[in-house]
Amino acid sequence: MDQLNEPTGKTHATRALIELRKKILDGELAGGTRLFEVPLAEELAISRTPVREAMSRLAEEGLLDRVRSGGFVVRTFGFADVIDAIELRGVLEGTAARLAAERGVSAEQIATMREIVHKLDACFGEVPGDVDFETYSELNESFHHELAGLAGSEVIRREVARVSRLPFASPSAFSPDLGDIAAFRRSLNLAHEQHRAIVAAIAAREGSRAEALAREHARAARRNLEHVLREDRSLIDQLPGLALVVD
Amino acid sequence: MDQLNEPTGKTHATRALIELRKKILDGELAGGTRLFEVPLAEELAISRTPVREAMSRLAEEGLLDRVRSGGFVVRTFGFADVIDAIELRGVLEGTAARLAAERGVSAEQIATMREIVHKLDACFGEVPGDVDFETYSELNESFHHELAGLAGSEVIRREVARVSRLPFASPSAFSPDLGDIAAFRRSLNLAHEQHRAIVAAIAAREGSRAEALAREHARAARRNLEHVLREDRSLIDQLPGLALVVD
DNA sequence: ACCCGAACTGGTGTATACAATCGCCTCAAA
């Protein structure tokens, strides 16, 4: 599921996939829009075959729905769906954390997690709000990536990855572009404390605690989303994958 | 996601989809087997195009994996994966139940659930083990179907449906074919008590309890699986979708 | 006015020829 070959577009189908995905995420193709093969093929200057291939993959990603009579429509996402997708990620990461704790993880795995946490520590400077945002964002992604696989279950890892593929539900949804906002920088301290606690709970085989912490950790994304909605809706367009959301 | 047009096969692609799915679930195509378009097309007496379409859909279902260099392989499922898929269904149904309780459901929805529970009651006769298995199985499916949508979240409903599509993880995995075994028939009393309790918890807006009950309810499937593995492995071939599992 | 069916339109479904690519094998040179 993570081997969706996209070296920035080798085949026509891959390029079509990337272009279409971009248009959907940018909101250029509104939810509910039916995608017709012929016009799309003309627009992309390719034949219908790779267009179909691309649409099929987008259906796998959950950005398109197949319609009964054939063809595809752009899936509609409202803010409620974004909230639910974030909740779902929390639930699944929570399950990954719980199972990791219950089933036990190797010393190497714990060491890996602790190293990531340690490197994340180093992102924070003396004064609150002084954060190496770029590095934090990368390490945060590593943390969540590792966590998904920590239970040693391919089934779980795959489903966590799947829901995280929706850009607005991904663990790094609010990371890369909100570095300017002081409030977000400061909230990172709390989030990172949760990173530390999750690892500790897993190491101590406290499954229920690990699960609860991972769920609460995902709530940070929801709080950020709600902040954006309440305080500064102009940020919506800057956040990747939030442009397609309608309400 | 539930509109996978399969009126038993109108188009070649649909027939190919059904045939391939059957072969995978029956274990005729072992996990790891690479599926080549040309031989498959010849075998099914159709062209490559609908074969690709069918494989693409099977990838969406999670029965095939795409490989980097193009093409598909049959996904491998071990018993550990079955366990995890059942666990995952429990987690997701638990989330559906919790959110339904937390967010509240309409009187009509509760009435619908209670009606299903009531009809399920009627499946049980005077003596333990006297069960209308056929009807129970159908109603059980309705119960789980309704539960998935009870939170009013399309995102949740869709993901519950998705994991339930793997036949060995579905709520009715052990229903239709185990009616003979007395032990299973008796265990149904317990399972049905859980149905009743889940509805009661949701109605009382006891989210945590509803979640825990739904999770535990899914464990019944796991117990049945483990029973089959321990006591009577010959049943494996009779259970739908368990033939593909290797360990 | 009403019905019914033929033709048309707009879309996907399918077959097929050909192009591009990947993996592997060979063979030669370091």
Add this chain to the structure above:
DNA sequence: TTTGAGGCGATTGTATACACCAGTTCGGGT
């Protein structure tokens, strides 16, 4: 022995023509 270039066969990628299906419209008979 290793390594790298080259070629070759197997397999997927792509274009395109045509088939087919479902609405829809239009016409004619009643």
